[in-house]
Amino acid sequence: MMRKGxxxxxxxxxxxxxxxxxxxxxxxxxxxxxxxSGSGTLSLTALITPVLNGGMFEMVxxxxxxxxxxxxxxxxVGVLAALYLVEYAPRNRITRLIDQSxxxxxxxxxxxxxxxxxxxxxxxxxxxxxLAAGWLTLSLMMLPIVIRGSEEAIKMVPQxxxxxxxxxxxxEWEVSRCxxxxxxxxxxxxxxxxxxxxxxxxxxxxxxxxxxxxxxGLPKTPLDPIMALAFNLYVKIVALGETPDKVFGVALxxxxxxxxxxxxxxxxxxxxxxxxxxxx
Amino acid sequence: xxxxxxxxxFKSIRREPVRxxxxxxxxxxxxxxxxxxxxxxKEGAQALLMFGxxxxxxxxxxxxxxxxxxxxxxxxxLMIVFGALVIAVPLSLGTSVFIxxxxxxSIRDILKxxxxxxxxxxSIIYGFIGILVVAPFVASLFSIPTGTVALTAAIILAIMTIxxxxxxxxEIISAVPKDYKEAALALGATKWQTIRYVVLPTAKSGVIAGxxxxxxxxxxxxxxxxxxxxxxxxxxxxxWNFLSPVxxxxxxxxxxxxxxxxxxxxxxxxxxxxxxxxxxxxxVNTLADSIIHKGTKKGAKK
Numbered sequence: 001m002m003r004k005g006x007x008x009x010x011x012x013x014x015x016x017x018x019x020x021x022x023x024x025x026x027x028x029x030x031x032x033x034x035x036x037s038g039s040g041t042l043s044l045t046a047l048i049t050p051v052l053n054g055g056m057f058e059m060v061x062x063x064x065x066x067x068x069x070x071x072x073x074x075x076x077v078g079v080l081a082a083l084y085l086v087e088y089a090p091r092n093r094i095t096r097l098i099d100q101s102x103x104x105x106x107x108x109x110x111x112x113x114x115x116x117x118x119x120x121x122x123x124x125x126x127x128x129x130x131l132a133a134g135w136l137t138l139s140l141m142m143l144p145i146v147i148r149g150s151e152e153a154i155k156m157v158p159q160x161x162x163x164x165x166x167x168x169x170x171x172e173w174e175v176s177r178c179x180x181x182x183x184x185x186x187x188x189x190x191x192x193x194x195x196x197x198x199x200x201x202x203x204x205x206x207x208x209x210x211x212x213x214x215x216x217g218l219p220k221t222p223l224d225p226i227m228a229l230a231f232n233l234y235v236k237i238v239a240l241g242e243t244p245d246k247v248f249g250v251a252l253x254x255x256x257x258x259x260x261x262x263x264x265x266x267x268x269x270x271x272x273x274x275x276x277x278x279x280x
Numbered sequence: 281x282x283x284x285x286x287x288x289x290f291k292s293i294r295r296e297p298v299r300x301x302x303x304x305x306x307x308x309x310x311x312x313x314x315x316x317x318x319x320x321x322k323e324g325a326q327a328l329l330m331f332g333x334x335x336x337x338x339x340x341x342x343x344x345x346x347x348x349x350x351x352x353x354x355x356x357x358l359m360i361v362f363g364a365l366v367i368a369v370p371l372s373l374g375t376s377v378f379i380x381x382x383x384x385x386s387i388r389d390i391l392k393x394x395x396x397x398x399x400x401x402x403s404i405i406y407g408f409i410g411i412l413v414v415a416p417f418v419a420s421l422f423s424i425p426t427g428t429v430a431l432t433a434a435i436i437l438a439i440m441t442i443x444x445x446x447x448x449x450x451e452i453i454s455a456v457p458k459d460y461k462e463a464a465l466a467l468g469a470t471k472w473q474t475i476r477y478v479v480l481p482t483a484k485s486g487v488i489a490g491x492x493x494x495x496x497x498x499x500x501x502x503x504x505x506x507x508x509x510x511x512x513x514x515x516x517x518x519x520w521n522f523l524s525p526v527x528x529x530x531x532x533x534x535x536x537x538x539x540x541x542x543x544x545x546x547x548x549x550x551x552x553x554x555x556x557x558x559x560x561x562x563x564v565n566t567l568a569d570s571i572i573h574k575g576t577k578k579g580a581k582k
Contacts, residue, residue: 006470006472007470009472010470010471010472013472014378014382014471014472016374017374017375017377017378017382018378018382019374020370020371020372020373020374020375020378021374021375021378021379021391023371024371024372024375024395024398024442024446025391025394025395027398027439027442028394028395028397028398028401031401031405031406031409034409034412034413035405035409077305077308078305080301080302080305080306081302081305081306081308081309082306083302084299084302084303084305084306085306088299088302088303089303089306096573097310098306098307098309098310099569099573100566100569101309101310101313102306102309103565103566103568103569104313104561104562104565104566104569105309105312105313106565107493107496107497107500107561107564107565107568108313108316108500108558108561108565109499109500109501109502109530109557109561110500110502111500111502111530111533111534111554111557112316112320112500112554112557112558112561113316115320115323115533115537115550115551115554116315116316116319116320116554118537119319119320119322119323119551120315120316120319123542124319140312143308143309144309147306147309171296172296172299173296173298173299194400197400198400200402201401201402201403201404201405202402203402203403203404203502203503204403204502204503204530204534207534207537207538208537208538230402230404233404233408234404234503237407237408237411237507238506238507238535239538244408244411244412245412247408251404251405251408254402254404254405255401255402255405258400258401258402258405259397259400259401261400262396262397262400263397266393266396266397270389270393
C-alpha cells in the first residue's frame with residue numbers, strides 16, 4: 001500500500017518536472033512559429049535589393065563581414081589560449097587567474113563590452129565608428145566561448161596519441177600541431193560556430209562601435225562604418241517607433257542566420273561524437 | 281632554487297618560443313578584463329567624483345537638469361531580475377533534473393540541444409517578440425493602457441535566463457557520481473528519493489552557481505529589456521508594483537549613449553553606470569566561479 005503511494009507521488013513529481021521541460025521547449029517552438037509566421041513578408045529579392053531601395057542587401061553583407069572578421073580574430077587566439085591552458089599551463093596562481101578572467105569575460109554584459117569598445121577601440125586607438133572596431137569588440141565576446149569549447153575538444157584527445165608521438169622524439173609543440181589540433185579540429189570548429197551564433201544577433205556591443213543606419217554602399221576599408229541587421233532592427237523599433245509588423249522581414253532573416261550557425265554547430269558536435277570511436 | 285627554476289623556464293621558452301605565444305594568447309583575457317575596468321573608470325571618473333555616493337543612492341535621474349542618481353535604475357534592474365528569477369528558477373530546476381536524471385540517454389542530447397538553441401536566440405529577437413506578443417497580452421490581461429511594464433520585462437528576461445541556469449545545473453547534476461545513486465537505489469530508495477536526498481544535496485552548490493550566473497546574465501541584458509520595460513526613471517509606487525514601467529542600468533546606457541556628447545556629464549554618468557554593472561557582474565561571476573572550482577577540486581580528490 002505504502003509502496004503504491006510512493007509510486008504515485010513519484011509519478012506526479014516527475015510529471016511536474018516534465019511539464020517544466022515542456023514549457024521551456026514550447027517557448028522555443030513558439031518563438032520560432034511567431035517568426036516564421038512572418039515569412040510571407042519576406043521575399044528573396046529583398047535580400048539582394050540595396051537598402052536605399054527598401055531591401056536589406058548591405059545589412060546582410062555587413063552582418064556577415066562582422067561575423068567573419070571577429071571569428072578571424074577570436075578563433076586563432078581562442079584556440080591557442082585553449083591549447084595553452086590544457087597542454088602547457090602549470091597549475092599555479094596565474095593559470096587560475098587566467099581561468100577566472102575568462103569566466104568573467106564570458107559573463108560580462110554586452111553593453112559594458114560595448115562601452116569599453118567605444119572608449120578603447122574607437123577613441124583611444126582611433127579606429128572611430130568602424131567595421132574594425134566592431135570586429136575587435138565582438139571578438140572579445142566570442143573569445144571565452146571559443147576558449148571553453150576548444151578546451152573541451154582538446155581534453156578529449158586521448159593521452160596515448162600524444163605519448164606515441166612523444167616517444168618517437170617529437171617536441172611538445174610538434175605534438176600539439178600535428179596530433180592534438182587535427183584530432184580536436186571538429187570540436188574546435190564547433191566552438192567557433194557557437195561563438196559566431198552567440199554574437200550574430202548581438203546589438204548592444206555594436207551599438208556605438210561600428211554601425212550606422214544608412215551609409216552609401218558596402219564598406220570599402222575596415223575603417224568604414226557598416227549597416228547591420230540587428231542594429232537596423234533596434235533603431236527602427238526603439239528610436240523610430242515603427243510597429244513590429246513593419247520589421248518582420250529583418251527580424252526573420254536575423255533569426256535564420258543565428259539559427260543556421262547554432263544548428264550547424266550542434267549537428268557537427270553530435271556527428272563528431274559518433275564518428276570518434278575513442279570518445280565513448 | 282628560484283633562479284634555477286626561472287632559468288629552466290627561460291630555457292624552455294628559448295627552445296620552443298611558441299610556448300610564449302600560447303601563454304600570451306591566454307593572458308590576453310586578463311589584460312582585456314583589466315583594460316575594461318580601467319577605461320570605463322577613466323571615462324566615468326568625472327561623474328563619479330562629481331556626485332560621490334550620491335551617484336549610487338541619488339533618487340533622481342534627470343538628464344535635462346544634469347542630475348544623475350542611479351538609484352531608480354539600480355532598483356529597476358534588480359526588480360525585474362528578481363521577478364525573472366522567481367519565474368525562471370523553478371522552471372530551470374525542474375528542467376535540469378528532468379533532462380539529466382529522468383529522460384533516457386538517447387533523447388537527452390536532443391533536449392539539451394533545443395535548450396541551447398533557446399540560448400542562442402539574439403536578445404533583439406526576444407525584445408521583438410516581447411512587444412509583438414507579450415506586451416499586448418499583459419496589457420489586456422490586467423487592462424492597463426500599455427504593456428511595456430516591469431512584468432513584461434521580467435517574463436521575457438525569465439525565458440532568456442532559463443538556458444543559462446539549465447546549462448550549468450544540468451551539467452553539475454549529471455556529474456554526480458554514479459555509485460552514489462546506485463548505493464541509494466540498492467538500499468531500496470525510489471528514484472525520486474534518490475534524487476531528493478542524494479543527487480540534489482550533492483549538486484547543491486553547482487545549482488546555486490548556476491542561479492548566480494543566471495542572475496549575472498539577467499542583470500546585464502540590455503536590448504530585450506529596454507524594448508519592453510517602459511523606461512521611466514522613477515521607483516514604482518508601491519515599490520513592488522510590477523505593472524509600472526521601470527528604467528534599467530543597461531537600458532539607460534543604450535538609450536542615452538547616442539545623444540550624449542563626449543566629455544559631457546551625461547557621457548561620464550553613463551560610463552559610471554557601466555562601472556556599477558561591471559562591479560555587480562564581476563562579484564557574481566567570481567563567486568559562481570569559485571563555487572564551481574571548489575566543487576570540481578573536491579570531486580578530483582575523491
